[in-house]
Amino acid sequence: MDAGLAADRVSRSLGGGLVLDGVSVAPADGSTVGVLGPNGSGKSTLLRVLAGVLEPSAGLVTVDGRELADVPRRTLAKRVAVVEQHSDTQIPLTVRDVVGLGRVPHRRAWLSASADDDAAVQEALEQTGMTARSAQRWQTLSGGERQRVQIARALAQRPRELLLDEPTNHLDVQHQFELLDLLASLPVTSVIALHDLNLAAMYCDEIVLLDHGAVVAAGDPADVLTEELILQVYNVKAEVTTSPEGHPHVRFLRT
Numbered sequence: 001m002d003a004g005l006a007a008d009r010v011s012r013s014l015g016g017g018l019v020l021d022g023v024s025v026a027p028a029d030g031s032t033v034g035v036l037g038p039n040g041s042g043k044s045t046l047l048r049v050l051a052g053v054l055e056p057s058a059g060l061v062t063v064d065g066r067e068l069a070d071v072p073r074r075t076l077a078k079r080v081a082v083v084e085q086h087s088d089t090q091i092p093l094t095v096r097d098v099v100g101l102g103r104v105p106h107r108r109a110w111l112s113a114s115a116d117d118d119a120a121v122q123e124a125l126e127q128t129g130m131t132a133r134s135a136q137r138w139q140t141l142s143g144g145e146r147q148r149v150q151i152a153r154a155l156a157q158r159p160r161e162l163l164l165d166e167p168t169n170h171l172d173v174q175h176q177f178e179l180l181d182l183l184a185s186l187p188v189t190s191v192i193a194l195h196d197l198n199l200a201a202m203y204c205d206e207i208v209l210l211d212h213g214a215v216v217a218a219g220d221p222a223d224v225l226t227e228e229l230i231l232q233v234y235n236v237k238a239e240v241t242t243s244p245e246g247h248p249h250v251r252f253l254r255t
């Protein structure tokens, strides 16, 4: 039986158009998979289908070989965490409250937070560098701080799979690296929609390149981030070299 979360030839229509077209992805346990592709290529939709928020029109999403629709919501909520592109709330919550929401699937409704819950929240705040702001109101945070708190909420959930939609948006360069270093160091399987090809090259074990809802290439970053595929998919000329660390490095050419 397949372990983990996987999509098998998944299609999905939205608003009368085919937004995902036969997409398969089966991240290795503990790996980091980057989902790349131009605007509108289906990255967010793929993450939403993997999260069980959207049902596929065709194909299967499975968790440990079991169809997602057959997995109880609470079981799913305990093991799959999602960081969406835009999160907002009108409710006056502190940073600690927001991170604590990650523990809700682990708690019985009538019980208050356990020592385990508190420890998970504390650890997630530390991992994302947000401990000092734990009493601050969520609404008063900067865009990058909000992003880090959403990531802390997802980590507090202690998921096995973490789905992140452009998590480096709003983050300064130091925090982009810190976040991706953190994700790479954790024993979670991460599926990350990204726009930055070089960040993907540095941090992803595997890249899935989407175009018009279909997988154009998937596999090792060096096999996916080629000059030919970048030109084909993004319509931009690029020079791809190999960095001293052995990752592909993309330099865009605007001549």
Ligand SMILES: Nc1ncnc2c1ncn2[C@@H]1O[C@H](COP(=O)(O)OP(=O)(O)OP(=O)(O)O)[C@@H](O)[C@H]1O
Pocket (backbone or CB within 6 Å): 014, 015, 016, 019, 037, 038, 039, 040, 041, 042, 043, 044, 045, 046
């Ligand atoms: N509810 C909807 N009705 C109609 N079309 C939709 C709907 N939701 C998404 N789409 C379309 O599906 C396509 C894929 O959207 P999606 O958000 O998955 O792309 P993306 O690759 O994440 O894009 P971006 O890089 O801009 O975030 C887009 O063309 C979008 O307009």
